[in-house]
Amino acid sequence: MVLSEFRRYLNPAQVMDLSERPPAVILQWSILIAPQPVKMMVAGGDGTVAWILSAAQKLDLDPDPAVGIIPLGTGNDLSRVLGWGSEHSSDLDLHSVLELVQRAKTGLLDRWSVEILTHRQLSHLGIRMSKTDIYMYNYISIGVDAQVTLDFHRARSSRFYPFGSRFFNKMLYLGFGTQQVVAADCKNLEQRLNLYLDGVQVDLPELESIVILNIASWGAGVNLWGINKC
16 A cells, blocks of 8 residues: 555655565665765654664665654554654555655664673583674563563464554554463563673662663653653
8 A cells, every 4th residue: 555655656666665675775775866865764663664774774874864754563662752653544645744754854863782692601611602783773671571572573473464454463462461461471580680780780679671762652652751652
């Protein structure tokens, strides 16, 4: 629906499907028209937006592309805080979207580099540790919400996953969240990890999750510094 609507009004070469072409290919536009900055609209959720931003970082583009969002994901936290809304209606008004792009102002977003090491306890035996480097734009967590997200990801990746309805996805999240209320797999998480800030260990209270936030929106619009939803 979104692709077909945009292809009616724009050059088809400007409308690309991420299921057919990886971000590195799509971002070649930024190289072709440099030094003019590229304006891009990404239709998807937080994961899709992060995928594009990470690819742009790895390509070391100059100037960086300006990225807008058509929020089609489940939570859309990045879209909320960047001013593109919490979700998009099923009736896409392309003219309104293009007008928003014209009026939008370019802003900056922090990018966190996260290094994940595993099997640290075996390093003294000469066993090579597994290392993963990722970029984080909205938040990263350890605990119950991460478990729910992982369960959802596994369900969505299954060949039995029926369709990508936002309502169905929210019901899946609700189901997995309710399951964790009963199972409490992350209970007493503070006994299973150590948290250090600037090299100083932090005394942890009883908890089931630790969340590191880059934006003021978490879990589909919850502002953890206040009581209002974004």
